[in-house]
Every structure is written in structure tokens, then in C-alpha cells.
Amino acid sequence: MIYPTARAVYLIAAAAPVALLIGVLLPGGWVIALAWVAVVLVLIIADALLTPPLRRGEFVVAAEGAVDVGDMVDLSPAYERSGQRIAAEFAADVSAPLEPAEPSGVGLRYVAVRRGRAVIRRLWARRRGPLGFAWRQVSREADLPIVVTPDLRPVREQGMRQYLRSNQQGLRMRLDSGDGSEFQALTDFQPGMERRSIDWKASARHFALLAREYRTERDNAIVFAVDSGRAMCDPVGGVPRVDRAVSAALLAAFVALKSGDRVRLYSFAARPQVDSGTQAGTRSFAELHRSAAEIDYLAEESNYTLSLVTLDRKLERRSLIVLFTEFTDPTSAELMMTAAARLLKRHRVLFVLFEDVELEAIRTARPEHGDDVVRANVAHTLLRERRIVIERLKRLGIDVIEARPDDLPLALVERYVGMKERA
Structure with missing residues (x-):
């Protein structure tokens, strides 16, 4: 598709006040403005013809398929044809939960603001003609999902600090043996064990104080x-x-x-x-x-x-x-x-x-x-x-x-x- 640039639009829009001024000062001279518009249109068409078309190419997106909440997503799209990248400017239609980040001048940057599934619905690529009057543009349906997963880093760090603290205090977050409900073995009763763990019948048979040991x-x-x-x-x-x-x-x-x-x-x-x-x-x-x-x-x-x-x-x-x-x-x-x-x-x-x-x-x-x-x-x-x-x-x-x-x-x-x- 061919679109005029902002320069071409401004030049065409400028023809209206110029035509009004000429019509006031020189009745019948407003036709000059029409000639001005015609010249700009010719330049737009000529610039479009001088620009290589963006056809028979493919979009390539470098974004990851899954990111955490709060991460920056840089799509960094490219347009390739026959294995060669074509210089162009890009735009994208991206659904929530991705929101545009501050412009950086490189790629397309978005911020994952919450959990969910974002979809890159459509991509655009365009290049300007050498005269600066026309754009050559192409768009494709993308339908590329990006899953925004919960950010576990704060909770993981907090859990690691708690785990290290429990080790320093001689505690364990989980006991494989000594607690639980599944019987494991009989062991000699040691100071500090709970009295309810004593197996009195086994102790009477062995003439020693034995305790039941369980495992989780x-x-x-x-x-x-x-x-x-x-x-x-x-x-x-x-x-x-x-x-x-x-x-x-x-x-x-x-x-x-x-x-x-x-x-x-x-x-x-x-x-x-x-x-x-x-x-x-x-x-x-x-x-x-x-x-x-x-x-x-x-x-x-x-x-x-x-x-x-x-x-x-x-x-x-x-x-x-x-x-x-x-x-x-x-x-x-x-x-x-x-x-x-x-x-x-x-x-x-x-x-x-x-x-x-x-x-x-x-x-x-x-x-x-x-x-x-x-x-x-x-x-x-x-x-x-x-x-x-x-x-x-x-x-x-x-x-x-x-x-x-x-x-x-x-x-x-x-x-x-x-x-x-x-x-």
C-alpha cells in the first residue's frame, strides 16, 4: 500500500490558504493552487515508484513467548525477504496486559503490567521514498501469544531468607523422619522426644524405653x-x-x-x-x-x-x-x-x-x-x-x-x- 508522508499532507493542506489569498488579490488566479496540488500528487506517485515494494516478505519477531509481570518486552521486529533484512519502520497492535513503554528509538518496547495472555494481533512495516513524499507499507496478521506469568522473584527471595534463618536456628522446614503419620521404625527414646511417641508394649518386651519413629x-x-x-x-x-x-x-x-x-x-x-x-x-x-x-x-x-x-x-x-x-x-x-x-x-x-x-x-x-x-x-x-x-x-x-x-x-x-x- 502507498500512503503520503506528513510532508506531502502539509504541502497539500497549504494549498487551501494560498488559493484563498490568491483569489482575493487576483480573481481567477486560484487555479495556481490546483496546479500546486497536482505537482505534489505527481511527486507522491513518483516517490512511490522509486521506492522498492515491500512484498513477498515475512515478519520476524524476537519477543519471548513467556515473561514475568513487570518485565520489559522488546519485540524488535524485522522484515525479511529471501533471507535478507529490509530496513523499515515498524508498528504493532498488541493487546493487554502489555502496555507501551517509553519510546527508546529501538524496536517496540512494552511493559507487562499484569498477568494474562497478550496477543500480537497485527504487524506493520513501512519505508519512506527517497523524496520523502510517500510511504510503502505492508501489514500482516500475526496472532502471536505472549504469556505474562506471575513474578515469583520477591517471594522466592523471601522464602530463601526464611530457609537460611531456620537453618541457623537449628530448625528444619520439613522433617522426613521423626514426624508424620507413617510408621518407620522403633528407636531408643532420647531426651527431647515427645512422651506420646513411646511404645510401651515394645519397651516392656525389650526391657528398654523405645519410641515410635514416623516419617512424613x-x-x-x-x-x-x-x-x-x-x-x-x-x-x-x-x-x-x-x-x-x-x-x-x-x-x-x-x-x-x-x-x-x-x-x-x-x-x-x-x-x-x-x-x-x-x-x-x-x-x-x-x-x-x-x-x-x-x-x-x-x-x-x-x-x-x-x-x-x-x-x-x-x-x-x-x-x-x-x-x-x-x-x-x-x-x-x-x-x-x-x-x-x-x-x-x-x-x-x-x-x-x-x-x-x-x-x-x-x-x-x-x-x-x-x-x-x-x-x-x-x-x-x-x-x-x-x-x-x-x-x-x-x-x-x-x-x-x-x-x-x-x-x-x-x-x-x-x-x-x-x-x-x-x-
């Missing part, structure tokens, strides 16, 4: 179910709850895979959304990471009944279901508890909730005006209703974790390790 069970089934509905899309600490939930779930999933357990990532809102299937072994963590990028932000109410019943039907064995969710009123919490109670018939359920730091700040802030007192009372009422729901969940036999947003990933890992050892 492996090959357990863990399901990380992430609610991606309207309530989970609200930010807490400046980051959407669903993003924090995904990061915490992936960190716990990696620990579970390293421990020999089977892991499944599942998300839902008004209906089931993403299901990674059961994964085993640390090599399958990449599949969980890619599945996490598909968890979308949905402005719709979560249907716990449909989503959790669907999950229950997919599970063939008893599992630990770790449910990341949020509730805003007692009515939605009632539906949530009813659906969770059904899961307790076959599975063990762990609810993961973020502390509402904003409501806590409003409740504890020193009031300056009368409106501050009203807001503090409303925040206190909402927090009280929240505590009531949490206590009801615990009475149903559901484990609950409620932690500050930045502390939740490690709190979840520690709770999982504790539940695994005391299974």
Missing part, C-alpha cells in the same frame, strides 16, 4: 483453588488479591512438589476457569506457572456451589483443598460455607484469607473529624462480621489462615508443612 507421607494430593471473582480483584496493599493468591499458591506448590506430593491449580469465578490437572515432580512446576497466567480478573460474583462441586467431581482421591477467597457480606459467606461443607465429606479444606489492612487502619486511626468516627464504626462492624464468619468456618472443621498480605506466602508454606507432618 508422600504422594498426597494438594489442590490450590483460587477465587478470581469480583471480591478477589479488589486490591489489598496496592496489589489485587488474586495476584497475591497466585504468588502464594505457586510458592506452596513448589514446596509440595519438592516434598513428593501431587499438585493441582484450579481457579473459578461465576464458573470454573483454569484447571492445570494433577502435576507431579518439580519439572511440572513450569506447567503450573503457565496455568497461573491464564487466571483472569473477572468482575462477577463467584459461584461457589457450581465451581466447588465441579472440582469435587474431578478429584478421584481425598485431597487437601487450599481455597483462596474473600467475602464481603454474610450472604455471600453463607453460600461459601454451604459449598465448603460439602467438600468436607471427602476432603480436607484450608481457607486462605488476607487480613483487610485498610479496614484495620481505618478502625485504629485516631479520629480528627466526626466522619472519621462514623468510618471507624463501620469498619469495626465489617471486621466483627468477618470474625464471626471465620469462627463459623472453624466450627465446621475447616482450617483457616488469615495473615497480612506480605506474610501470607510463608504462613501458607509453614501451615502446609505442619499439616503434612501431623497428618
Whole structure:
């Protein structure tokens, strides 16, 4: 395709005021402006003919297929024909979650602002003619996906610091032997062991104090179910709850895979959304990471009944279901508890909730005006209703974790390790 450059457009546009001025000073002389336009049109056509056409070529994009949130994506497109690159200027139509970065003069740079799947829908290449009056342009449908995955670097660094700290204190994040529920062997009772581990019958037979030693069970089934509905899309600490939930779930999933357990990532809102299937072994963590990028932000109410019943039907064995969710009123919490109670018939359920730091700040802030007192009372009422729901969940036999947003990933890992050892 042939398009005029900005220079040609300005020259044609300049013909209108010139024609008006000539028409005022010299009636009948406005025809000169028409001749001016004709000359510019001829120059455009001549410049287009002097420019080699951009046909029978292919676009080449150097962007990676998967990036982390916050990373810079440089498409660096090129146009090649017969193995040779043709100098040209480029443009691209890229969908969210990629947004244009500051212009750098090299390539096409975008920033991954959130998780999701971006698509490079179309690419354009153009080159200017030697006279500067015309562009030769070509475009192609690209349909190239770029998966934006959660950024685990902050959580991974925090987890490594915690692991090193536990080693310095003589602690272990996971005990392969000495705890758990699977009997391993009898050993001599040592100071510091729990008295309940003593096997009195064996001790009587051997005339020595013996204790039972257990080992942590492996090959357990863990399901990380992430609610991606309207309530989970609200930010807490400046980051959407669903993003924090995904990061915490992936960190716990990696620990579970390293421990020999089977892991499944599942998300839902008004209906089931993403299901990674059961994964085993640390090599399958990449599949969980890619599945996490598909968890979308949905402005719709979560249907716990449909989503959790669907999950229950997919599970063939008893599992630990770790449910990341949020509730805003007692009515939605009632539906949530009813659906969770059904899961307790076959599975063990762990609810993961973020502390509402904003409501806590409003409740504890020193009031300056009368409106501050009203807001503090409303925040206190909402927090009280929240505590009531949490206590009801615990009475149903559901484990609950409620932690500050930045502390939740490690709190979840520690709770999982504790539940695994005391299974």
C-alpha cells in the first residue's frame, strides 16, 4: 500500500490558504493552487515508484513467548525477504496486559503490567521514498501469544531468607523422619522426644524405653483453588488479591512438589476457569506457572456451589483443598460455607484469607473529624462480621489462615508443612 508522508499532507493542506489569498488579490488566479496540488500528487506517485515494494516478505519477531509481570518486552521486529533484512519502520497492535513503554528509538518496547495472555494481533512495516513524499507499507496478521506469568522473584527471595534463618536456628522446614503419620521404625527414646511417641508394649518386651519413629507421607494430593471473582480483584496493599493468591499458591506448590506430593491449580469465578490437572515432580512446576497466567480478573460474583462441586467431581482421591477467597457480606459467606461443607465429606479444606489492612487502619486511626468516627464504626462492624464468619468456618472443621498480605506466602508454606507432618 502507498500512503503520503506528513510532508506531502502539509504541502497539500497549504494549498487551501494560498488559493484563498490568491483569489482575493487576483480573481481567477486560484487555479495556481490546483496546479500546486497536482505537482505534489505527481511527486507522491513518483516517490512511490522509486521506492522498492515491500512484498513477498515475512515478519520476524524476537519477543519471548513467556515473561514475568513487570518485565520489559522488546519485540524488535524485522522484515525479511529471501533471507535478507529490509530496513523499515515498524508498528504493532498488541493487546493487554502489555502496555507501551517509553519510546527508546529501538524496536517496540512494552511493559507487562499484569498477568494474562497478550496477543500480537497485527504487524506493520513501512519505508519512506527517497523524496520523502510517500510511504510503502505492508501489514500482516500475526496472532502471536505472549504469556505474562506471575513474578515469583520477591517471594522466592523471601522464602530463601526464611530457609537460611531456620537453618541457623537449628530448625528444619520439613522433617522426613521423626514426624508424620507413617510408621518407620522403633528407636531408643532420647531426651527431647515427645512422651506420646513411646511404645510401651515394645519397651516392656525389650526391657528398654523405645519410641515410635514416623516419617512424613508422600504422594498426597494438594489442590490450590483460587477465587478470581469480583471480591478477589479488589486490591489489598496496592496489589489485587488474586495476584497475591497466585504468588502464594505457586510458592506452596513448589514446596509440595519438592516434598513428593501431587499438585493441582484450579481457579473459578461465576464458573470454573483454569484447571492445570494433577502435576507431579518439580519439572511440572513450569506447567503450573503457565496455568497461573491464564487466571483472569473477572468482575462477577463467584459461584461457589457450581465451581466447588465441579472440582469435587474431578478429584478421584481425598485431597487437601487450599481455597483462596474473600467475602464481603454474610450472604455471600453463607453460600461459601454451604459449598465448603460439602467438600468436607471427602476432603480436607484450608481457607486462605488476607487480613483487610485498610479496614484495620481505618478502625485504629485516631479520629480528627466526626466522619472519621462514623468510618471507624463501620469498619469495626465489617471486621466483627468477618470474625464471626471465620469462627463459623472453624466450627465446621475447616482450617483457616488469615495473615497480612506480605506474610501470607510463608504462613501458607509453614501451615502446609505442619499439616503434612501431623497428618
